[in-house]
Amino acid sequence: MSIYKKFATVYDQMDADLHSKIMVPYCKKIFKKFSIKAKTGLDLCCGTGSAIVELEKLGINMSGLDQSATMLAVAAKKTKKLKVPLYQKSLPTFRLLDKKESTKTVQFDLVTSFYDSLNYMLTEKDLEKSFEAVHKHLNKDGWFIFDMNTPLALKTIWDEQIYAGTNSSVAWVWKNEYDQKEKKATCHATFFKKKGKLWERFDETHHEQAYNNTTIQKILKSSGFVIKGFYDCYTFDKATRSSYRICAVVQKK
Ligand SMILES: C[S@@+](CC[C@H](N)C(=O)[O-])C[C@H]1O[C@@H](n2cnc3c(N)ncnc32)[C@H](O)[C@@H]1O
Structure with missing residues (x-):
């Protein structure tokens, strides 16, 4: 995983x-x-x-x-x-x-x-x-x-929603989708973590049922x-x- x-x-x-x-x-x-x-x-x-x-x-x-x-x-x-x-x-x-x-x-x-x-x-x-x-x-x-x-939460909060935020050490963008028939949500999460003067990017894909x-x-x-x-x-x-x-x-x- x-x-x-x-x-x-x-x-x-x-x-x-x-x-x-x-x-x-x-x-x-x-x-x-x-x-x-x-x-x-x-x-x-x-x-x-x-x-x-x-x-x-x-x-x-x-x-x-x-x-x-x-x-x-x-x-x-x-x-x-x-x-x-x-x-x-x-x-x-x-x-x-x-x-x-x-x-x-x-x-x-x-x-x-x-x-x-x-x-x-x-x-x-x-x-x-x-x-x-x-x-x-x-x-x-x-x-x-x-x-x-x-199911209502995943449909309402996750489906076709984009969440983004930032603070002094991390920034993030989460693009979510929901398959209503399967009741399965997917979150494509991108993170930027501050490393000195640079930002390190990493990505994770999460699934919730x-x-x-x-x-x-x-x-x-x-x-x-x-x-x-x-x-x-x-x-x-x-x-x-x-x-x-x-x-x-x-x-x-
Ligand atoms: C949304 S986080 C919640 C963490 C913590 N309970 C909290 O409230 O902040 C979900 C957690 O579930 C763990 N997790 C997901 N799938 C798992 C699995 N199959 N077995 C054990 N842990 C799992 C993840 O590693 C992660 O730490």
Whole structure:
């Protein structure tokens, strides 16, 4: 996979980690609503680790998983004092062992995944395998909280839209398109990173797949989860077809 390589070096400078920082206070409300008292957690597709830092502040011993070595390198630097285990693994199937040469799967009280990360699963089968892998890594009655972009979000925010921005160290242009029939979005991202007096250009192409709310719920149930909340993200209103982002709160049976 050739995404989130050099992007990792500018991700936080572009404030791309802001969403996950916003998700943690929202999770705090979710913990209160469902009396969730997690001691251990795994942030799936943790990126640069900003959510891990915030979740650690709530007293949860966090671990992180991501496919990108460069995203994890940023996360490692950020979480150095916290001694957070970081795993370079790829969804949909992953297995974390509790120590070297062990055959025991590590299990957590909580798994989180923020900012469209699960939209990177491009088929229902891969989404299902990811949910099943999460299920295996949860303790009994453990919780899984994640957000995803909806078909409406990809159609409205991505289709034929160009986004551009700049600050003192990075400039970017993202050209997006959406295949409504396939519910698949593509983002052609171009970055310019300041290097002394010059700017280094690099490009990445990202694909996100949207799923109907009912499809996500069906796959969650078949993967062994009980759906406790399926919200219009950041609120406790039920997600609808007009939602741009859903937040699922599910528990291992
Ligand atoms: C939009 S970023 C979100 C990062 C972080 N959760 C945040 O909120 O800032 C998506 C992340 O998913 C990771 N990712 C994408 N596909 C993946 C896969 N198949 N396995 C593991 N990680 C993946 C990327 O490397 C990237 O760090």
